[in-house]
Amino acid sequence: MRRSPRRRIATALWCAVAVFVFVCSTFPVYWMIKTSLTPNNEVRSRDLELWPANLTLRNYETVLFDPGRTPFLPALSMSLVVTLATVLIAAVLAFFAAVAISRFRFRSRTGFIVAVIAIQMLPLEAMMVSLYRVLDSWQLLNTAMALILVYVATVLPFTIWTLRGFVDGVPIELEEAAMIDGCSRVGAFFRVTFPLLAPGLVATGVFAFIQAWNEFLIALIVNTRPDLMTLPVWLRTFLTLNGTTNWAAIMAGSTLMAIPVVIFFLIIQGRMATGMAAGAVKG
Amino acid sequence: MLEVETVVAPARPPRAPRARRRAGALPLLLLAPATAVVAAVIGWPLVQLALLSFQEFGRAQVFGQPAEWVWLDNYIAVLGDGVFWAVLWRTVAFAAVCVVSTMLLGIGLALLMQRLPKPFRILMSVGLLLAWAMPALTATIVWGWMFDTDYGVVNGMLRDVLGLADFDRRSWLIDPLGFFTVATIVIVWGAVPFVAFMVFAGLTQVPEEQMEAAALDGAGPVKRFSAIVLPQLAPILVIATILQLIWDLRVFTQIFALQDIGGIRAETSTLGVYIYQTAISGGDFGTGGALAMITMLVIMLIAFPLMRRMLRSES
Numbered sequence: 001m002r003r004s005p006r007r008r009i010a011t012a013l014w015c016a017v018a019v020f021v022f023v024c025s026t027f028p029v030y031w032m033i034k035t036s037l038t039p040n041n042e043v044r045s046r047d048l049e050l051w052p053a054n055l056t057l058r059n060y061e062t063v064l065f066d067p068g069r070t071p072f073l074p075a076l077s078m079s080l081v082v083t084l085a086t087v088l089i090a091a092v093l094a095f096f097a098a099v100a101i102s103r104f105r106f107r108s109r110t111g112f113i114v115a116v117i118a119i120q121m122l123p124l125e126a127m128m129v130s131l132y133r134v135l136d137s138w139q140l141l142n143t144a145m146a147l148i149l150v151y152v153a154t155v156l157p158f159t160i161w162t163l164r165g166f167v168d169g170v171p172i173e174l175e176e177a178a179m180i181d182g183c184s185r186v187g188a189f190f191r192v193t194f195p196l197l198a199p200g201l202v203a204t205g206v207f208a209f210i211q212a213w214n215e216f217l218i219a220l221i222v223n224t225r226p227d228l229m230t231l232p233v234w235l236r237t238f239l240t241l242n243g244t245t246n247w248a249a250i251m252a253g254s255t256l257m258a259i260p261v262v263i264f265f266l267i268i269q270g271r272m273a274t275g276m277a278a279g280a281v282k283g
Numbered sequence: 284m285l286e287v288e289t290v291v292a293p294a295r296p297p298r299a300p301r302a303r304r305r306a307g308a309l310p311l312l313l314l315a316p317a318t319a320v321v322a323a324v325i326g327w328p329l330v331q332l333a334l335l336s337f338q339e340f341g342r343a344q345v346f347g348q349p350a351e352w353v354w355l356d357n358y359i360a361v362l363g364d365g366v367f368w369a370v371l372w373r374t375v376a377f378a379a380v381c382v383v384s385t386m387l388l389g390i391g392l393a394l395l396m397q398r399l400p401k402p403f404r405i406l407m408s409v410g411l412l413l414a415w416a417m418p419a420l421t422a423t424i425v426w427g428w429m430f431d432t433d434y435g436v437v438n439g440m441l442r443d444v445l446g447l448a449d450f451d452r453r454s455w456l457i458d459p460l461g462f463f464t465v466a467t468i469v470i471v472w473g474a475v476p477f478v479a480f481m482v483f484a485g486l487t488q489v490p491e492e493q494m495e496a497a498a499l500d501g502a503g504p505v506k507r508f509s510a511i512v513l514p515q516l517a518p519i520l521v522i523a524t525i526l527q528l529i530w531d532l533r534v535f536t537q538i539f540a541l542q543d544i545g546g547i548r549a550e551t552s553t554l555g556v557y558i559y560q561t562a563i564s565g566g567d568f569g570t571g572g573a574l575a576m577i578t579m580l581v582i583m584l585i586a587f588p589l590m591r592r593m594l595r596s597e598s
Binding site for chain 1: 311316317324418420443536576582
């Protein structure tokens with residue numbers, strides 16, 4: 001295709017806008033990292049310095065090893081345990097449920113679909129009062145189990161819904177063909193359909209991961225012991241310290257908390273965008 | 284009769300009855316684990332919450348005193364309280380601003396991505412991805428720091444780069460309008476990538492032949508967008524709007540953390556934060572329960588028309 005000069009100018013303009021969007025969306029991230037690498041006394045300067053003059057790792061040392069603070073590593077491992085358990089359990093349960101509503105027609109199916117959508121609208125935050133008391137009555141307060149249970153339950157409706165779109169997307173004829181070739185029903189499903197669901201499982205896993213990794217309120221209420229804090233609750237303890245806030249240290253802590261998510265995102269991003277849209281369109 | 288039976292039988296798949304019976308139990312078995320977890324962790328507390336909202340339930344009851352049934356008293360108290368209405372309108376107005384800006388920006392960026400040459404598209408997606416990957420709490424703290432009165436980069440830039448002396452030592456979080464400006468930026472910044480990626484992925488599924496055919500028939504870009512692209516995008520837009528609406532109406536983390544940094548709680552609380560203050564900090568679980576029930580009702584009422592659209596496309 002030939003391109004007219006007007007079209008080229010337009011494209012150049014769009015590219016400029018794209019660069020602007022890139023700067024806007026990454027600037028806070030840059031500023032966080034920059035602050036985290038600046039000596040604490042220089043953070044309190046009224047001069048506008050866009051580049052760090054003296055780089056230091058001191059703030060990371062403070063955050064990681066200062067005996068006066070709640071340590072980072074227990075919070076990190078708590079977050080990892082809770083998040084990974086949530087992702088695994090939610091993926092398995094959502095997978096079963098998605099297969100059920102996508103591959104079978106049964107009497108309570110419509111009711112189940114309506115329930116799945118309705119539950120997504122319940123604000124869990126509105127339920128924290130009774131959630132707290134129910135967990136208390138099950139003697140689960142101050143356990144990792146409580147958070148895993150709550151997070152699995154909260155991500156399930158969305159993950160079932162998304163996965164269902166993916167199972168719908170695999171034509172059932174493929175399974176039937178495999179069955180004619182001698183596969184059992186279950187065998188056909190696992191040999192033919194399951195491999196094609198990989199992007200769907202990735203998309204739902206990502207969703208569960210982000211939700212569980214970032215959740216703040218439930219973790220704040222359910223676990224009050226310092227050794228059971230997840231990273232968001234750990235990070236918040238810095239804010240409420242009396243006296244002058246150590247912004248450089250907070251930014252170091254924020255960076256540490258964001259790094260795993262960013263890495264995770266960058267690894268899978270390509271699959272995810274297409275995956276989520278496929279789920280949404282089919283839904 | 285017998286003859287008919289024998290004639291018809293071979294036409295039926297031979298194992299159909301057995302397969303159907305197996306299907307009867309299997310799907311329910313597959314649904315059971317997910318249903319059990321959701322029922323226990325969401326359903327049961329929901330029932331408890333409904334009961335709680337009709338009881339007088341304060342600190343004394345937490346420590347074992349039997350709770351007294353007061354039926355609608357909690358609701359009457361909440362609905363008769365001017366503070367509640369102020370919080371409600373604030374929440375709804377704030378969510379409306381956030382949802383509309385997020386959707387418009389998200390759609391705009393998706394359309395932009397479509398027009399970009401590949402390297403620029405990748406650059407932009409990486410930027411959006413970074414914003415998206417930031418945990419809400421981290422993002423709020425970072426933005427709060429950027430809007431810091433004395434050492435914030437925003438005040439610094441407005442003062443030194445744009446020469447606006449008004450913004451020297453401006454306290455953004457102290458006055459409610461400034462507070463919600465910052466909150467809107469934090470939320471929209473974090474939510475736009477999700478919408479942009481979803482809409483962009485939807486745009487890639489618009490059949491090119493249809494667009495070309497419409498162009499040959501003389502349809503301009505606006506006409507092509509409204510007649511071909513929009514209907515194709517509709518399901519995605521509906522879902523994205525519902526999700527944004529729910530998330531923004533029940534916003535908690537960003538508001539709570541910004542208040543930690545420097546907002547005045549009484550003038551900046553949204554429904555989620557207000558419930559927390561009443562129930563968890565205030566120890567009045569009964570009133571908190573009534574507030575929570577009302578919040579759920581509000582969210583459902585607002586999201587209902589969109590939900591119905593979605594369900595219609597389902598059937």
